[in-house]
Amino acid sequence: MAQAAKTTQRKSPSRAKKPAAGGTGIRRVAIIGGNRIPFAKSNTAYSKVSNQELLTSALRGLVDRYDLQGQRLGEVVAGAVIKHSRDFNLTREAALSSGLAPETPAYDIQQACGTGLEAAILVANKIALGQIECGIAGGTDTTSDAPIGVGEGLREILLDLNRAKTVKDRLKILGRFRPGHLVPEVPENGEPRTGMSMGDHAQVTAHEWGIAREDQDQLAWESHQKLAKAYEEGFFADLMTPLAGLERDNILRPDTTLEKLATLKPCFDREQGTMTAANSTALTDGASCVLLASEDWAKANNLEVKAWLTFSEVAAVDFVDQKEGLLMAPAYAVPRMLEKAGLSLQDFDFYEIHEAFASQVLSTLKAWESPEFCKQRLGLEQPLGSIDRARLNVKGSSLAAGHPFAATGGRIVATLAKLLEQKGSGRGLISICAAGGQGVTAILER
């Protein structure tokens, strides 16, 4: 593990170089490393841990690992898909407790399940433009610490009560209260425009693409096997900080069998569905973050570069009228990114495709293989083709590790950067589907 030498230079505030005359220079962006806490099935190990504590723990681990205590970094950018209103400045609060200098600016962003990767792209772009020298990108989510809201009726009563000046006014307002007002508003894992859950949408796409139950179970089983092996090899030793007694993702089931998976009942379309609790990601609590920097800053601070973040692309699809599957946007983002990079889909040593649902990964791969989809939807003469499946999610992915929405991007970036470091050279593709019909993708190289 690369350790930073403590020099006086490191204590100086990170300041961007003067931009080249006539504009800003585009610089290479280094991934120095990442950190996450083990992910936990919701309402288990982190049931009493707040979102802010989760993110703080991930950040603190990164600060300790790279000896960043007291450092003023360019920025910390992170977010949560679901958060309390009291967490309006979640990332800043977590950064203030992380050990970084309080003079480090920090703020929230949110792009559903693409949040963690989008945060990395944002920080990377500022580094590339010379606006900052280094920064941390991250994400956190917990459905155990979900904010519970009150309905519109009770909200109006409470606001009126707050404004009332006299006891008489207050009593009059209280008279409007009905027991039905106590029904809480719980955040839903669904699309407001369709009223369908992510799983419902993915099941429609799975039917459309004819994704077999056995293939989904196989992908899920392989994810558990690969993640378990990665733990055995110690792959995560310098990527993870234990929390609340948890040292590994507790969704991981290395002993599960294909026979057992075949017995599970469909959980979305209960009649003809192919998606189950095992080939869908579980609701998960967790947080992750990555340290990005300019080449100069990495050198000046004696930090090794694991990989370079070289390309990114975000796409969105029209899913409302079911013109396209909700989670199919990466199928569009990736070919656009490949064209800009002058690469083909086969030019990668690793493919990190977020396993929101096994069926989603398989639908995306099938779309890229389909001459009709590639011609009609992507406007390509030739299909993108198949990938070497031995290079897909080689250290397991969200089905086995879990998927704390905003934290998945950081997990993937850190994992891929380390894979490239271990290999010595190569290229990896990241593809993350997100709610709202969006997809965030990137390329890491070494």
Ligand SMILES: CC(=O)SCCNC(=O)CCNC(=O)[C@H](O)C(C)(C)COP(=O)(O)OP(=O)(O)OC[C@H]1O[C@@H](n2cnc3c(N)ncnc32)[C@H](O)[C@@H]1OP(=O)(O)O
């Ligand atoms: C852009 C995006 O990323 S979209 C994705 C966003 N995320 C989501 O939408 C989350 C989707 N997931 C969910 O909503 C829930 O996890 C569900 C509906 C799939 C499943 O919820 P639950 O039914 O509560 O799951 P639960 O953990 O109880 O599992 C059901 C059963 O399957 C079993 N099971 C689950 N996984 C496995 C496994 N890998 N091996 C063996 N058995 C398993 C459980 O043990 C349980 O068995 P039991 O009933 O005998 O106890």
